[in-house]
Each structure stands twice: as structure tokens, then as C-alpha cells.
Amino acid sequence: MYTVVRRMLLWMARSPQWQRVILALPPARRVARRFVAGERLEDALAVIRMLNLQGMHATLDYLGENVTSEAVARSAADAYVDALMAIHREGLHSGVSVKLTHLGLDLDEAIAYENLHRIVACAAEVGRFVRIDMESSAYVGRTLALYRRIRETFDNVGVVVQSYLYRTPRDVASLIEAGIADVRLVKGAYDEPPSLAWQERRQIREAFYALLRQLWEPAARAKGSRVAVASHDDAIIHYTCTTARRVGIAPDAFEFQFLYGVRRERARALVAAGYRMRVYVPYGTHWYPYFMRRLAERPANLAFFLRAVAMTAQEG
Numbered sequence: 001m002y003t004v005v006r007r008m009l010l011w012m013a014r015s016p017q018w019q020r021v022i023l024a025l026p027p028a029r030r031v032a033r034r035f036v037a038g039e040r041l042e043d044a045l046a047v048i049r050m051l052n053l054q055g056m057h058a059t060l061d062y063l064g065e066n067v068t069s070e071a072v073a074r075s076a077a078d079a080y081v082d083a084l085m086a087i088h089r090e091g092l093h094s095g096v097s098v099k100l101t102h103l104g105l106d107l108d109e110a111i112a113y114e115n116l117h118r119i120v121a122c123a124a125e126v127g128r129f130v131r132i133d134m135e136s137s138a139y140v141g142r143t144l145a146l147y148r149r150i151r152e153t154f155d156n157v158g159v160v161v162q163s164y165l166y167r168t169p170r171d172v173a174s175l176i177e178a179g180i181a182d183v184r185l186v187k188g189a190y191d192e193p194p195s196l197a198w199q200e201r202r203q204i205r206e207a208f209y210a211l212l213r214q215l216w217e218p219a220a221r222a223k224g225s226r227v228a229v230a231s232h233d234d235a236i237i238h239y240t241c242t243t244a245r246r247v248g249i250a251p252d253a254f255e256f257q258f259l260y261g262v263r264r265e266r267a268r269a270l271v272a273a274g275y276r277m278r279v280y281v282p283y284g285t286h287w288y289p290y291f292m293r294r295l296a297e298r299p300a301n302l303a304f305f306l307r308a309v310a311m312t313a314q315e316g
């Protein structure tokens, strides 16, 4: 049942028709605010200030994906440059996360690369880090290729790898070999077929553990591999802490990453225990697909949203 609902929500996340329906529901924006810092850069900066005060770092995501115009892709890069300058001016502990389809990957690789280059160059100037998010399997090869290319010039940039994909151990091996395995490790948030990806939660978790071990092998670490463990799953957090202790990696030599609005208490507890925590802070008006992926991750989120819709309908 959970799998069917998840697949349906992920399909709806890509549907313009459903986007119109959901955005017309009065509580949608209010419920989305749980996961999105706000529509303006100032909203996101205020959240980052608060996180920094709590001992957490951030990575800022200007929401948008699959853009179909070069001008929109360019203005997304402009927004990232503005955000990086504001982060620098305010001395905030934050980098940025980008999606290559927001920077024009569906239009032309050259456009996406040019926009990415501008953002990473600006981040390098102000001493900040850029993480390239990983999107659905159709983009993985091109995302890794552009990552390799940008790493020829810059080292303040990393990428994301997804444990649900069968290909990921090979991708990680080749990043390690090239000495550029600076990765955020996630389970994966898209609807992928059994021909490409593990479907069972247990299998996806096992694959996650295997990737963590691969990235933390002595030979990989000697080649500079760095890992951010991005999961709210207690089993994964526990496995990460015990494995780090077993292989002699100090709590401040890697980081955990959580999404804004998810398991805040757990994040605070990890910081109190001496671990590094970075929170992914999205902002902007294009929150629909991001919001739908968050609903798909947890049935309770969907139930909460449907209750809010029902209550508004009753009041109306």
C-alpha cells in the first residue's frame, strides 16, 4: 500500500495538471511551509541564522527544476550568486545545493555547465561549498559527467549519490579512483523501476551501508573521499556512528544532513552528542515538486495534509 501511494505521489509531483489542482487547495502553501523556509531569500537567511545559533550549518536550495527556458536557467544562477553574496556578507555557515535541471540541463549541457561554473566560481571566491543534488536516473550520467568536468577547475563542489540505484557502487568506485569522491549519500527520492533500483526499504538500507563502507575504506580515505550522511533513518544514523567509531573516524570528520522541517529534535540531539549537522534549507515559489516528494516519503505527512484540506473544506 505504502509503495502504491508513494509512486502515485511521485507521479503527481511531475504532473502540471496535478500541480494546478494541489496549488488551488487553500492549505497547500501552509502545509508546504513546514518543509520550505519561505518564498524569499530573506526567509531562508532567517532560518539559517537560527540554525547557526543552534550549532548547525546549512545548505541553501533555491527551489526549481526542469526549466524550459534559457532565461529562467540564467536567472536561477543569478539568484544563487545573490544568495552566496548575502551568506558571505552576513558571515553565515552555509553553502548552496543546486539541481542541474534548474540550471538548464534539459535544454543543453553547455548552458547548465556555464551556469554551474558561475555559481561555483562565486562560491569559491567567498569560501563556500556547492553541492550538486542528484535527480532522477535519466540525469545521473550527465550529472556525474558535469561534476567531473567542474572538479577539473574547482574543489569547493561535491555531488550526491543514491543508494537505491544499482549503478551507484560503480559510480562511487570511479569517483574514488579519480580522487573526487566528495559525496552526500542519500537513499534516493524519485520513482525508479526495478530494472534500475532496489525497491525494498531493507535493500536500500543495506546498499546505503555498503556504500558508506566503500567510501570509508582506508584506500578511499587516502584518496580524499568525504561523506555527508543525509538520512533521518535511525538505523542508518546508528550504523554510521558505530562504523565511524570502528574505523577510527572522529565525529567531526564527517557530517549528517537533514532536511529543513524534518526531525528537528533528532538533529539537536546529534549536535549535542558532538556530531556535525547540516540542514538543507529550500526557499522560493517553485515548491510543488519538492513538497510532493516530502509527502511521498512519509504517509503521516500525506495524512496531515489531507486532514488540513478536509478541515478547510468543512470551515468553508
Ligand SMILES: Cc1cc2nc3c(=O)[nH]c(=O)nc-3n(C[C@H](O)[C@H](O)[C@H](O)COP(=O)(O)OP(=O)(O)OC[C@H]3O[C@@H](n4cnc5c(N)ncnc54)[C@H](O)[C@@H]3O)c2cc1C
Binding pocket: 132, 133, 134, 135, 160, 162, 184, 186, 187, 188, 189, 190, 230, 231, 232, 233, 234, 257, 258, 259, 262, 263, 279, 280, 293, 294, 295, 297, 298, 301
Ligand atoms: C539533506 C538531504 C539532501 C537530499 N538530497 C537528495 C538528492 O539530491 N537526491 C535525492 O534523490 N534525494 C535526496 N534526499 C532525499 C533522500 O533520498 C530520501 O528520500 C529522504 O531523505 C528520506 O529517506 P531517509 O533516509 O530520511 O529515511 P526514511 O526511511 O524515509 O525516513 C526515516 C524517518 O525519518 C523521518 N522522515 C523522513 N522523511 C520525512 C519527511 N519527508 N517528513 C517527515 N519525516 C520524515 C520519519 O520519521 C521516518 O520514519 C536528500 C535528503 C536529505 C536529508
